[in-house]
Amino acid sequence: MTDAIRVKEEQPGVLSRILRSDLFYSFRRSPITVISAAVTLVLILAALFAPWIAPHDPFDPASLDIMNSLLPPQWTADGQAGFLLGTDDQGRDVLSTILYGMRISLAVGFASVVLAMALGVTLGLIAGYVGGITDTIIMRVADVQLTFPAILTALLIDGVARALAGPQAYEEIVFFVLVLSIGLSFWVQYARTVRGSVLVEANKEYVLAARLIGLRSSAIMFRHVLPNVVGPVLVIATINLALAIITEATLSFLGVGVPPTQPSLGTLIRIGNDYLFSGEWWVTIFPGITLAILALAVNLLGDWLRDALNPKLR
Amino acid sequence: MTATLSVRNLRVEIPTRHGVLTAIDDLSFDIAPGEVLGVVGESGAGKSITGSAIIGLLDPPGRIAGGEILLGGERIDNLAPPAMRRVRGKRIGMIFQDPLTSLNPLYRVGDQLTQTILTHEKMTARAALDKAERLLVEVGIPAAGARLSSYPHQFSGGMRQRVVIALALAADPELVVADEPTTALDVSVQAQVISLLKRLCKDRGASVMLITHDMGVIAETADRVCVLYAGRLAEIGKVRDVVKHPQHPYTHGLMTAIPSLKGDPDARLEQIPGSMPRLGAIPEGCAFNPRCGFRFERCRAERPAAYPTSRSEASCFLLDAAGAAPPPETAAAARAAGIEVRAGAPTGADA
Amino acid sequence: MLAFAIRRLIQAVGVMLVVALISFLLFRFVGDPVNQLVGVDTTPEQRAQLRQDLGLNDPVYAQFGRFVGKAARFDFGISYQIKQPVADLIASRLPATLELSLVSAVFALLVGLPMGVYTGLYPQTLLSRLFLALSLTGISLPTFLIGILLIFIFSVNLGWLPSFGRGEVVTIGGFWTTGLLTRSGLSSLILPAITLGLFQMTLIMRLVRGEMLEVLRTDYIKFARARGLSSRAINFGHALKNTLVPVITITGLQIGSIIAFSIITETVFQWPGMGLLFLQAVQNVDIPIMAAYLLLIAFLFTIINFIVDLLYVAVDPRIRIGGAGA
Amino acid sequence: MSAAETRTARPAISPPDTAPLVEIEGLGRVFDLSKRWLNRVLDGSGKVMLTAVDGVSLSIERGGTYALVGESGSGKSTIAKMVVGLLPPTSGSVHIAGADIWAERGLARQRQLHRRIQMIFQDPYASLNPRWRVGSILAEPIKAFGLAADAAAREARVGELLSLVGLDPRDSAKFPHEFSGGQRQRIAIARALASEPEFIVCDEPTSALDVSVQAQVLNLLRDLQQRLGLTYLFISHNLAVVRHMATRVGVLYLGRLVEEAPARELFAAPKHPYTKMLLDAVPDIGMEGVERPSIAGEIPNPINPPSGCHFHPRCPHVMPQCRTVVPPSYAVGDAKVLCHLYDGTDHAGTARSAP
Amino acid sequence: EGKTLRFAFQGTLNALDPYSLNETFTLGMLGNVYEGLTKRDKDLKIIPGLAESWETIDPLHWRFHLRKNVTFSNGDAFNADDVLFSAERVRADGSDLKTRIPADSEWKKVDDYTVDVTLKTPNPILFAEWDTWYIMDKEWAEKEGATKPVSAKDTNPGPAAYKANGTGPFTIESHEPGVKTVFKRRDGYWGEKLIDTNLDSVVFTPIASDSTRVAALLSGDVDLIEPVPVQDIDRVNKDPNTAALTGPELRAIFLNMNQIRDELPTSNVKGKNPFKDPNVRKAFYQAIDIEAIDKRVMRGLATPIPLLIAPQLYSAPDLKRWPYDPEAAKKLLTDAGYPDGFTVGMDCPNDRYVNDEQICQAVVSMLAKIGVKVNLNAQPKAKYFAKVLAPGGYDNDFSLLGWTPSSFDSWNVFVSLATCRDATGKGGPFNLGGYCNPKVDELAKQIVVETDVDKRNQMIHDAYKILLDDTSHIPLHQQSLAWGKRKNLDIVQRSDDQVLFYWAKLN
């Protein structure tokens, strides 16, 4: 009994372990990283709690008044109280729409990265660990996938989904279509990275030791090997998150994104784009800045993570 | 006669998040012309850093924080980069541990050789190529002329290390620093390479600083040996003396811990408890004191200097003739271990 | 070498077949092509006849075989929307896209490579940090926004460069149109090429930087230093050459995505290339164009891959001579 | 905790104790390194086979330490992997306590067998999963083989194991990177002991360690052998270490066991020319300042080994038949030697000139 | 010394066959190259074209006197054979302009420059749309193998898809669909006095992206763009070098409500179709604040309309819009049994009409205020039309459409938009909502044969009144044309939105 208690007090808490880790140290040492982490966090929270902090609900058509359309930001001469960053062409509060739009962008981003990660990591693990013909097949599929860059895959899947689902149903599945499109086009990177790491890890002696105990391959793959290849995966995931958000925006720009009634950041920019020359810059500039800041912050985090996790660069 | 290389109170620091680590602390030694000095120590003792410091290639953020390094009597530790570049290769040749990674895989062996030669010597490309071939012949590569146009991966490990030696000797340096030149090689090839290195340097009158953790290699190759412990000098002296009559308790422990082809195979190996401290956690006083069987008060409080004995010099208070005496049992045990305890003795009691 | 080429060829054929299958399935999945072909007033009997005539009642594999056979002869049928042979359409748009992609790839390389080398060699300098910050901003802004902003600044406000299109083109050899030989063609190329190349440029820069940092830490660089070689010889002779191997791969892969991303750039700049054609095709469900485009991209990609592999062999003797030595 | 306690769970061993615990018969392993089919057809090249281990037979006494020495690539690790069951042999058999570990069918039986054979690896840094706590690493085999009734028993057993290798039971909460190399190797040893094996294969267990730590680990291995009655297959290229550990030594050259003898005999009077050269070439602290002849030539390419006796191109006593005939195993006293010098005829001025 | 006009439009010019696509822009562009028997002047008044004059021998017999000394751009002479050939071709399979001439009319050549037409029923507006029925050269078509219209199902398109040979003042020098089309002024055009241009050539480029198009104008890369997005009109006018050319367009924009289906697939109301109830339709009508849409979305460049036709073409003082009244709308909805509203899907093009998608979005939010939840499906016109005009389905529950009667006559509105149809499209071909009132059908039948103008106008009035009372559709507004041009360009903007280069001058 006493042993257990001793073990407990010896064992530092997760938090304090994190705080003492090299990773956290290199994090703290880089002010830019701290700032980008804070910005990312703030943006994610803002998106998460959009319904509570947004002054208006832009997704509720009943609350919109077309007469409020294209109001400039509050601080300008023609600005109107209650619309801090002005309104768009439908009279939606730009600030609220950005918050809500970020929800969609982030949701698409996260979901597609998770999908790509799950797919890529699993396939990469299997390819690397099982090897042989399985490996060959998976990697050839990856080659074919690579032939189709992200935008193309997305356009295709979107096209097929539209044709299959029909317009009304499409609106309901558009989120999944986006996630699937973006997710599918990103998995190869994970698979290749993981496969490469697995090829290295699987010959490490701790894996041999696990095999000596007679563990099943799946147990070895997921319990032993996987935790040791997450580093690069995390790095890719972070950078992909930014990329996914931008891809979603780009797809929206190409007209294959979420409907304009529930715009994402990308859709907002696309809409606002039409008002750039006419002087209603706020419709596109604010979402644009938000998107850029979000992507930049996430990218900076990814950059830091890559360098911090790369022992060679330390 | 001035020493080929003279290291005076060298101190190398590595600033890290845990504060500034002192990787080399107050290290001094000389290498006489034509002499082979072995530098031994356990992994992390600072052997490679010493070598890098001498050739001026400390990996950042490491830096020389004190002391001086003299080559043929001139200071080289504070030379400007271009001047230092002329020293490297030309006056100090360097050999690294792994021959596989030391050679650029994308360049032919001949190109790497001629490039080095032409960097340091004024001659035609043709002449450089001739010299390159001569070098390869010298290091014992068969069909040297033809091999000049081979890529490194087409050589075996032992061959590659020979090429590396040829590269290090290309400009006939007066000092060769060899950092574990044979660790990556097979046992039977190790001996060939070591003897080749030794012979070539002897022919050229070059001094050698042979860094290794293999006492066996030192014992057979070096004239003198310098034992490092946690970045500090533990003992320095003639090889035979240090191996047969180690004066520092660490050296003593080391020598008895190494299994040998001679002696009683069933005898239990002596073991030094614990392991070498990390650089960030070097104990106060003598760095070795927590593991030392002969430690006494003074060891925990003060850092020993290198004290001369009849055979070698060692950094241990037991040998400090002017220092306070250790407890009698300790002194007795130490004497029993062959250490010439002088502490507390009025004068040299080593007769 | 021959075996390598043959294997590549087999793989390429495999990839092309898979892509062909995907393209073919598009035809099948996206709905009855007959509905896309005929007008409102076509009777069910006529439709049935047409279906029979088009061979849509044959077994799927027979149809696929026919599709592949036709595709191999560059026969992709007639565009639903434009009513011209898809092969002709693509052929007339191909030069525009390839020229744009090539110029932006060259731009990306010419700017990205030196920047990457510089930031790799001097990671701590202010300029390096500036480059890095800029590059991050470059990949944090969507391409289309960059394009629009460039037009806004350089065409509308400054009036320096054309805002759209390809300018004047010259026809060479009867089929290839090029904008590289006229002033207006060249000036039209600048903004789209920058827009398209910016992302790749940052990518190459970051890649080269990373590789450079790693290579500079290798033993052979340290050994080269220890031999007293000049910094020039080390940085550019030894380090740069060794970073090239991964850079070539990634750059090769990126050319594929440059072509894909040209969809966006072409849309923003109304660049009369394949991307624009494809996007319109997607919006109009003009499947023959979509299918042909897919196959073409796969084809280009395979060729690029092949060239990359050849370059590899040229750069890395370990592959050239074969066998990993001792 | 005593040694007796740790052994309580061990099942009774069926064959009489005098029989060797491990018997290896004609063990061989061939790796197929052929190029791809297409290349072979085009280049007109044939299959490329690497014989990593070639007809190795040996047996290990219960409680003994059999050492395998040889240069890199001679097949030491390959043998080790085949013995513990990580790599299937292409020929030959491995019997442990009478049971053929490769012929055994049935998962339960196989696992039961494997439990009795464990392995300690060379690299203490790579042999522990860096993401796992030491406690979990040690608990895993206990759990896998069902050697503890419940979590508490398991935890207790982990503590025991740690104490056994000279670590603190509290260390189980730490991660591997918090330990030094020597301590990690102790943890690896503890893990090997966790499944209560009677036979442990040690593949260069100290070659990555510093000499002062190497002594600790070698001593520990010897202590454990005495306390637990373990049997070792000890692999090393360091002859001095082997001399210190082994009761019997086998010398491998390009996959063949060229000499096998009791340790004392081998070191006192090596028979095979290769063994002699090896003993001469290895630098040793006891031989300071002695200039010695080194072995001529390098290890041949294992893909294309020399005909006849593999060692003939480097052998100072080479005879015509060495180039063509593979020497059979000759018994010379307690030793077995694969060398034509010992074929019974007198090869004047050659072999007998050696001790 | 000739000048080159650079012109950019949002859509592409696809096939050049003048009978392939009945669409204003395509026909307008081809109108620079081809001509019909009639033409329209700057005010859309019908004037003689390739027919110098015509006469009605009796209500069922017409005679057309053709112009002499007219040549096609390839040099062939124009004569009666060409007219007969064109009359045949325009009614052939694959033609999209079949309705230009009655299917059962008979065409006879009297002499080389006289053609007789015999009708089965009287038709007072027979030639109303003939300005866009372009006469093709028989010899050329036969030589090129272009005797059949290029149609959707063709597997090898005829040369007429990328070549043109008309009698008009311009020829097409090169045509790359979606990229560039170059028009060249030709010599020997018969009607030099009808036109007024100093252009030597015209380079047409499609620029789909609004901002790129505007940028191209502002930066001087093109001389003329169409359309200018309404929000950019100010900007274009502010620039010293550019100006916006605006004017009323004859297009009426309106909403369709599907009254023919028994259940709306996109609605949560099951078992019945709420749009069958006129009260629901009227509720929708009254919930829409057209003034707000016109002021905000259209920036004042639209005129609310009470009928399905532009006021320029028909208006009556007593036919007025139902007033905007959300309260009344809510009440109507409650009375109809939908106090909490319902859900319905809406189809909307997003690249066809001025700010079409924004209008639909505004409608969505206005309807939301009376509790109706509209799921908007905005899509490119190609897909939109494919869907809402899907053969056998007219797949839409609630949709936005614009209509310009090509004859500029109300009869076209009724037969196209408001007469009963069945699911296969028999009846009003563009009656997306499937509105059906036999009285309207009856009136339409009479209108087409009535030659007395006053009586005819009365019948038109009656028909419109029925549509208004039934709330058959929800008319929104008449949109405005908005072209952008360099200040140095003079061009005539006709309200049918045809871009005619022969009235353009670059200074």
Ligand SMILES: Nc1ncnc2c1ncn2[C@@H]1O[C@H](COP(=O)(O)OP(=O)(O)OP(=O)(O)O)[C@@H](O)[C@H]1O
């Ligand atoms: N960049 C660095 N940051 C922190 N510590 C460092 C760095 N470089 C070297 N060290 C430390 O300096 C010490 C001396 O290193 P050095 O490479 O000289 O050891 P060595 O004696 O050559 O060991 P080995 O036998 O393993 O080569 C080691 O403890 C090492 O961990």
Ligand SMILES: Nc1ncnc2c1ncn2[C@@H]1O[C@H](COP(=O)(O)OP(=O)(O)OP(=O)(O)O)[C@@H](O)[C@H]1O
């Ligand atoms: N999986 C494998 N595939 C192909 N060849 C292999 C494989 N494993 C080992 N070999 C080859 O078999 C031979 C014997 O290898 P092994 O690892 O057993 O040697 P070793 O004596 O343990 O060497 P070391 O001292 O370097 O560990 C070598 O030539 C090696 O290249």
Ligand SMILES: [Mg+2]
């Ligand atoms: Mg070192």
Ligand SMILES: [Mg+2]
């Ligand atoms: Mg091994």
